[in-house]
Amino acid sequence: MSHMGTETKDFRQEVLIGREEIRERVAGLAKEISADYKGKKPLFVGILKGSFIFLADLIREIDPGIGPQVDFMEISSYGAGKESSGQPKINKDLSIPIGGRDVIIVEDIVDTGYSFKALLAILGSRRPASLKTCALLSKPGRREVEVPIDYLGFTIKDEWVEGYGLDTDQDYRGLPDVVCRKEIG
Numbered sequence: 001m002s003h004m005g006t007e008t009k010d011f012r013q014e015v016l017i018g019r020e021e022i023r024e025r026v027a028g029l030a031k032e033i034s035a036d037y038k039g040k041k042p043l044f045v046g047i048l049k050g051s052f053i054f055l056a057d058l059i060r061e062i063d064p065g066i067g068p069q070v071d072f073m074e075i076s077s078y079g080a081g082k083e084s085s086g087q088p089k090i091n092k093d094l095s096i097p098i099g100g101r102d103v104i105i106v107e108d109i110v111d112t113g114y115s116f117k118a119l120l121a122i123l124g125s126r127r128p129a130s131l132k133t134c135a136l137l138s139k140p141g142r143r144e145v146e147v148p149i150d151y152l153g154f155t156i157k158d159e160w161v162e163g164y165g166l167d168t169d170q171d172y173r174g175l176p177d178v179v180c181r182k183e184i185g
């Protein structure tokens with residue numbers, strides 16, 4: 001991926017979205033979701049691995065009265081080139097049946113849109129009562145397929161980000177802020 005071309009160059013990390021801004025936005029999203037799901041018992045499906053910190057923060061801001069539940073799923077990432085091969089590989093499937101459930105898919109970032117598109121097809125075929133999407137970040141400039149994002153934290157421009165659960169080759173997930181890379185020199 002062209003994104004990864006910076007690997008061998010020197011770079012510094014610049015805070016794009018700071019922890020306090022994230023905290024406020026996550027609380028806002030949780031408030032919105034809590035209001036929309038009053039009287040239901042939504043199941044939050046975190047997409048591994050990138051969403052784990054976002055979901056951990058989000059669920060703690062959800063009104064405990066609505067009785068939210070959590071499960072996780074991991075699919076192998078795939079891009080436009082593999083679209084014709086159909087469904088992506090499920091590396092880890094849910095352990096909770098979702099038939100009749102109100103499901104919210106939680107992603108770290110929507111880039112080309114292929115992951116959400118595939119997840120909506122896979123989970124939609126299991127006949128949930130409702131199926132919505134939530135993402136911390138979206139890069140609309142990179143979209144190749146249109147996908148609905150019902151709850152969105154931040155829109156960002158087309159630049160590689162890491163931290164707050166997001167990685168570059170498995171590194172930097174633990175950074176408390178969302179940072180972007182600036183090449184030096």
Ligand code: IMP
Nearest residue numbers: 109110111112113114115160161166167
């Ligand atoms: P999509 O299927 O192209 O929408 O890809 C979404 C996935 O690509 C996300 O769940 C991330 O794992 C990964 N991704 C896309 N952009 C970034 C980024 O800037 N930083 C880290 N991961 C990213």
Ligand code: MG
Nearest residue numbers: 048049050108
């Ligand atoms: Mg991911």
